[in-house]
Amino acid sequence: SQKIEQNSEALNIQEGKTATLTCNYTNYSPAYLQWYRQDPGRGPVFLLLIRENEKEKRKERLKVTFDTTLKQSLFHITASQPADSATYLCALVAGYGGATNKLIFGTGTLLAVQP
């Protein structure tokens, strides 16, 4: 069956360090992968999109990699801050090459940045 796995345990890091979150998938061949941030009591907020032919994408302190051979995406936050504390979700397009916005979400990883 199709599966998207993210670290189920919370990731605790010290302020200023780089946080690295993992998203692994099986039985998919996604053309795109997206990362979202979700704060308690709020809906997910889109952060970054990366295509299958892009190895890496950056936006300010955020970096996403996409390895279609390993079937893995890594999400990095450099110089992390307590305000980065949230749950981070990866999402894949369900279906390849079609006109679809249907996304399958991972269960998310809770990041806690300690001051």
Added chain:
Amino acid sequence: DAGVIQSPRHEVTEMGQEVTLRCKPISGHNSLFWYRQTMMRGLELLIYFNNNVPIDDSGMPEDRFSAKMPNASFSTLKIQPSEPRDSAVYFCASSLASNPGAVNQPQHFGDGTRLSIL
């Protein structure tokens, strides 16, 4: 600009009652999604619409759930009769529709309706 607006933010009702959740998407967006989020199952897609037409309702749990989109600026998700296992946070999201070969569009979420069925 206003984002996706959902109402009510919280709903507590007794088992067997009808529940109606409402969503106003971002103006100009032509795809609308309903999701359910629980601790056990995460964020699950229930149904999505393109240009007010339901495209995929394979995530709708059973006949007790129904969704409508009578126009481009309004959608409802109805549960009748409600059961305790329906308790969850229900999110609505909207986006521009993807065209074949175009970049997959990001989705914009509302802040959800927290539903508790007693």
